[in-house]
Amino acid sequence: MENAETSAVFPLQDHDLATTLGSGQAFRWRAVGEGWEGVVAGRWVRLTVRDATVEARTALPCTEWSWLTGYLRLEEDLSAVIATFPDDAPMRAAVAACPGLRLLRQEPWECLASFILSSTKQIVQIQQCVALLSHRFGDPVAGGGPETWHAFPSFVRLASATEAELRACKLGFRAKYLLGTAGMLAAGEIDLDALHALSTDDARAALMRFPGVGRKIADCVLLFAYGRQDAFPVDVWVLKALRFLYFPKREPKPDRLRRFTETHFGPNAGYAQQYLFHYVRTKVPELRSRTKKR
DNA sequence: TTCCAGGAATCAA
DNA sequence: TTGATTCATGGA
Numbered sequence A: 001m002e003n004a005e006t007s008a009v010f011p012l013q014d015h016d017l018a019t020t021l022g023s024g025q026a027f028r029w030r031a032v033g034e035g036w037e038g039v040v041a042g043r044w045v046r047l048t049v050r051d052a053t054v055e056a057r058t059a060l061p062c063t064e065w066s067w068l069t070g071y072l073r074l075e076e077d078l079s080a081v082i083a084t085f086p087d088d089a090p091m092r093a094a095v096a097a098c099p100g101l102r103l104l105r106q107e108p109w110e111c112l113a114s115f116i117l118s119s120t121k122q123i124v125q126i127q128q129c130v131a132l133l134s135h136r137f138g139d140p141v142a143g144g145g146p147e148t149w150h151a152f153p154s155f156v157r158l159a160s161a162t163e164a165e166l167r168a169c170k171l172g173f174r175a176k177y178l179l180g181t182a183g184m185l186a187a188g189e190i191d192l193d194a195l196h197a198l199s200t201d202d203a204r205a206a207l208m209r210f211p212g213v214g215r216k217i218a219d220c221v222l223l224f225a226y227g228r229q230d231a232f233p234v235d236v237w238v239l240k241a242l243r244f245l246y247f248p249k250r251e252p253k254p255d256r257l258r259r260f261t262e263t264h265f266g267p268n269a270g271y272a273q274q275y276l277f278h279y280v281r282t283k284v285p286e287l288r289s290r291t292k293k294r
Numbered sequence B: 001t002t003c004c005a006g007g008a009a010t011c012a013a
Numbered sequence C: 001t002t003g004a005t006t007c008a009t010g011g012a
Helices: A017-021 A066-072 A078-082 A089-097 A108-116 A123-137 A155-159 A163-167 A172-186 A192-197 A200-207 A215-224 A236-246 A254-263 A269-283
Strands: A006-011 A030-032 A035-040 A043-050 A053-058
Touching (some): A089 A269, A108 A172, A108 A215, A155 A172, A236 A254
Antiparallel strands (some): A006 A053
């Protein structure tokens, strides 16, 4: 069969792909040579940055690219987003430390499933679990080389798996959560597409009906898949960031902290959160070192 | 060896 | 309501 690769080039401004794709919001990207390879919307794609452009190469013919430009949010004016961040020292430091960090717009099911796997796991382990799940249960897709790639498995497919099969993908206690969630979706109990029409609060409540989904994971899905930029996930890193950068003197009570995250960071609070997350996780030695939780 | 990881469910007080 | 415990697994 003839090589049917297709490529397209898009302008890229204020967008650091390596930072974005490695910032713990998506888990299927691999650095390969100069570029990044992954599967988006069931298509294998290789992204290569050249100057102020990104070249996208697919293995199969492609004439319409909204599946990729929407995923990468190439239309978003990052400077306009950052302009809404609070003008304080921690936020300025986080923005300065992570130039070109962006949010993606992922598919809700893959994002939900990935973050159900994420609880009490390191990012590299989440990546490994997602790779194992995809390899074991996902449909094969044509890639750019001899290696076989796989789409992220559908909830229908996972709903028909056994807990033992999921545990074989190193999910541990999260296996029954993923199985339960896939089962609810396969049974039509909740329609992920319908959440787009709901308020953020109602969409969050719907997501939290799934087993293994609490406030934090629901907020990740709202932010990374549904474009709800007011959603502010608080994980162990963001908690450390808030304590260390904003409340160094005394420990804020949880409800005080929640009110702070909902009011201080503006309409794009979730975007600001991603900057704080990546900043403390990669650039603040006092917090990167293994220090006791206070 | 011990601690911890983009947490949530469960149970005790 | 809040606080402690449990749940797998592997990296540091």
